[in-house]
Amino acid sequence: MDFKEKGLLFVLSGPSGVGKGTVCRALRERGTDLQYSISVTTRKPRAGEQDGVHYFFKSKEEFQAMIANHQLLEWAEYVGNFYGTPLQYVQDTLDEGKDVLLEIEVQGALQVKQNFPEGIFIFLVPPSLGELKKRITNRGTESLKLIENRLNAARDEIEMMKHYDYVIENDQVDCACDRIEAVVVAEHCQQARIIEKYKRLTEVD
Amino acid sequence: MDFKEKGLLFVLSGPSGVGKGTVCRALRERGTDLQYSISVTTRKPRAGEQDGVHYFFKSKEEFQAMIANHQLLEWAEYVGNFYGTPLQYVQDTLDEGKDVLLEIEVQGALQVKQNFPEGIFIFLVPPSLGELKKRITNRGTESLKLIENRLNAARDEIEMMKHYDYVIENDQVDCACDRIEAVVVAEHCQQARIIEKYKRLTEVD
The missing domain is CATH 3.40.50.300 (P-loop containing nucleotide triphosphate hydrolases)
Structure with missing residues (x-):
């Protein structure tokens, strides 16, 4: 139940x-x-930015794998870096009732x-x-x-x-x-x- | 315009x-x-009740004519009296943007x-x-x-x-x-x- x-x-x-x-x-x-979604990005962390707080930082290879495995709700490239919204994080948060x-x-x-x-x-x-x-x-x-x-x-x-x-x-x-x-x-x-x-x-x- | x-x-x-x-x-x-809709009724006004403020008071004949002419959004009978919602009043109020x-x-x-x-x-x-x-x-x-x-x-x-x-x-x-x-x-x-x-x-x- x-x-x-x-x-x-x-x-x-x-x-x-x-x-x-x-x-x-x-x-x-x-x-x-x-709750505010946290983006995945391939750009390097700036001073003070923490993984899993400001962004999920990934390599280009990891990002490409996420695209291939349909793990992104959306993604785009800006000035050579990739940015996307991770499906799993959104789904988990919704499942928690938030x-x-x-x-x-x-x-x-x-x-x-x-x-x-x-x-x-x-x-x-x-x-x-x-x-x-x-x-x-x-x-x-x-x-x-x-x-x-x-x-x-x-x-x-x-x-x-x-x-x-x-x-x-x-x-x-x-x-x-x-x-x-x-x-x-x-x-x-x-x-x-x-x-x-x-x-x-x-x-x- | x-x-x-x-x-x-x-x-x-x-x-x-x-x-x-x-x-x-x-x-x-x-x-x-x-805005609150004002009902039409066939019951007699009580002390202090004003026509067009608390109710629109009508005779049974007038009420029957309103039913026949589709001038009521809904109506019902309670203990011998009729009550209804006048389409015209609602429509006029909506037309005023309220x-x-x-x-x-x-x-x-x-x-x-x-x-x-x-x-x-x-x-x-x-x-x-x-x-x-x-x-x-x-x-x-x-x-x-x-x-x-x-x-x-x-x-x-x-x-x-x-x-x-x-x-x-x-x-x-x-x-x-x-x-x-x-x-x-x-x-x-x-x-x-x-x-x-x-x-x-x-x-x-």
Whole structure:
């Protein structure tokens, strides 16, 4: 009889420069009850960096083996070094009943979605919608070029956000954090998850 | 160019005696940003009750006409009087961009779901799961009859909760309110709703 509820994987992503890292750090400082994924990397440790705390440090050969053995939820190469998210660490943390937050670029998030579709995907967007409204409604006072640029960016964002479950505007870091916390609570109250718990309980005999 | 976002209809329901009314009053006292639906009734106003504030008071003929004209989201008869939820009032409030909370019995909630499937349906359950776990795992110390009763109740609840989007345990009124508020915030961040807003904006020209 194991009644332990598994944790949920939340993936926070969005266009570059939107402030994913800042929001993530703010959630950490608040003490939000989320575990943060630790990346695997082939780059050398910097002063003070500890294996298994800041990163899992691996050789290129070890990293290639992890790719070959499907042990990474996603991976990418930056300036000659490899970075990835270890499936085992995420899985173990979820099995302990803890929620995991993974902050990641859009391409990485799409890889995670393929490998872990049961994750909950959150797209962070710039605080643009309200601004854009004002610009369009007062169009005389704004450069048409600026509006056009922002409209094109918004169209690109729509294409990206289609792959996500939630879209959160990063108007203020604190508000964005509040919304992410609300998503975490609401997801745990989803009917299908609760029925799952009830069923395991009532079918025991 | 109308950028106004419509409000959402939240329906709070659950087995009788679970504390729907208490939770609803607590949300009101907190000042949660939700409008409360006003029922139509054929019963006579009591001292101090105002038409359009506590209820919309109608004659039986008027009420029957509302049923015939599909002007009620749901209705029921209790001890010779009719009670119902007026579609027009709910629709007008949503059109103003305000969220509406409707507290209602399970049968009424199922009627609302048929007439307004875009509503968000929340099922409140007694704080039973944790209790039940303890009873089952310490079965020597509990009457088997009690456990069996509670298991049967849980099975009935599963059948009901299938029709809902969220299930919230009413372990403490304050916690239940927190979870309902989280659901309200999270629902407004749903990808499909945000894309809708973006599309209306980017297609304007």
